[in-house]
Amino acid sequence: MTTPPRITDSHCHLDFPDFDDDRDAVIARAMEAGVHRMVSICTRLRQADQVRAIAENYAPVFWAAGTHPMSAAEEPLATVEEITALAEHPKFVAIGETGLDYHYTAESKDIQKESLRIHIEAARQTGLPLIIHARDADADMARILTEEHRAGAYNCVMHCFSSSRELAEAVLDLDFYLSMSGITAFPKSEELREIFRDVPQDRILVETDSPYLAPPPHRGKRNEPAYVAKTAEKAAETFWMDYTDLAELTEMNFDRLFAKAARYKAAAE
Template sequence: MLVDHHCHLDFPDFAPDLDGVVVRAKAAGVRTMVTISTRIRKFDRVLAVAERFDDVWCSVGTHPHNAHEELDIPTAEIVRLAQHPKVVAIGEAGLDYHYQHSTPGAQAEGFRNHIAAARETGLPLEIHSREADADMLAILKDEHSKGAFSAVLHCYTGGHDLALGAADLGIYVSFSGVISFKKTEALAELARALPLDRLLVETDAPYLAPVPYRGKTNEPAYVVHTAAALARIRGISEAEIAKATTDNFFRLYTKARRPAGVESAST
C-alpha cells in the first residue's frame, strides 16, 4: 500500500467526483490519505471530508499565504480543534517568500504558533517552505532548542542545506510529483542523499501531477507514479519504497490507524 499524506480533497476541483477520487486511490493501492487544512476558519470543510471516508484523515492549520488573516486565532484553539479523532496533523504552516501574500513577519509568527501546537499535541506539523530556506532552517533550529516536535517538509523543492539540516533534527522530507519531472537532477541527488527512514511521498493534489499526468488535475491515485520515480532515483524496487514510506507515515502520524485488513506496510 501507499499513503498520500498531503492532498486537498476539500478544494472545488474534487467536488463533482469526490467519491470517485477516493475509489480510484484505493484501487491504485493508496489506502490512506490526509486532506490538509489551509485556513482554520474553513476547517469544518476539511473535517467534513475526513469524516465522510474511513481512511481519510485531516490536519488543522493556516497556510502561510493566509497567515495574516488568522493571527488572532490562538495556539490554544488549534490545540482544541486537533483533539478531534480525525485530526492527525497540524498545518500546513510555514514560510512562502515566492508570493508573499502575507508578510514574512506574519508568516513567521503564524508558523511559530503552529509549532507550539504541534509540540503541545504531539502531532506532526505539515511544513510549507518555498524560497525561504535560510529563515526556515533558523526557525526550526531555534524552536527545537525550546523543545522537540515532529514535522515534515512537504512537497520539497528547496536546497540541500535545509533538507539535510531538518533531517538532522528528526524532521521528515516529502516528495511530490515534481520528483518525476525532467531537469530536476538536484532534487534527485537530494532524494538519494536523505535517509530512507525520513522520506514520504504525496500529491499535493490538485496540484503538481506527476508524469505521465503532468499538466492535468492531480489526485491521490497518482502518488503511485511519484513513488515509482523515487524508487528509480534511489535504485530500489517500488515495493521497497512503498513499504518504507508507509512505515514512515505511520511512525510519524501516530494518531492515524492502518486501514482495515492491512497488518503491515508491505501488505
C-alpha cells in the same frame, strides 16, 4: 488481477473545489491504485468544518489543519488553543500546513513567522507532527525550526520538499522528514532527486499535494491521490528499489511520524 501495494498520500487537499464534482470517484480511484490512506490538509482554519466532514465521510481520509503562510496576512491569527482543540478529533493527525513563503508573499513575512511559531507550539503540546510549506525562505526556515526545536522538541515533515540541500541538511539534523511530491518525478528535477538520494530512507514520505503538481504522465492536469503511485514509482527508481519495497518503506515512515493515524488504523482492523 494483482493487488497493488498499499501506500499513503500524506498530503492532499480534497476539500478544494477541483474535487467537488467527482470526490467519490477520486477516492475510489485512489483505493484502486493502492492508496489506502490520504491526509487532507485544511489551509484556512475557518474551513476546518468542511475538511473534517470529508474525513468523517470517507474511511480512508484523515485530516490536518493550519493557516497556510500565503494566507497568514488574510486570516485571523490562530491561537494555540484553537489549533489544539481540533486535535481532539480522532482522525485529526497533524498540525498545518504552516511555514514560510517568500516567493509570492514576502511582504507578510513577519506575520508568517509569528503564525509558524504558534503552530509549532501546538505541535509541541499535542505531540502531533507539524506540516511545513517552505518556499524561498530557507535561511529563516532553518533558523526558526532549529531555535524552536532547542526550546522544546517536536516532529515535522517538510511537505513537497523542493528547497536547497542546505535546508534539507538542517532539518535532517533535527530528525525531521522530507516528502516527495510530483516535482521529484519531473524530467528536469534531477538535482532535487540527487538531494533525496542523500536523505536517510527512514525519513522519506510521498504525497500528491493534489490538485497541484501532477507527476508524469499526468503533468499539467489536475492531480489526485491515485497519482501518488506515479510519484512513488519514480522515487523507487531514484533509490534503485522495487516499487513494492518503496511502498513498504514509506508506509513504515508514515506510521512512525503520523502515529495517531497508525493507531486509528490498527484500532479499526
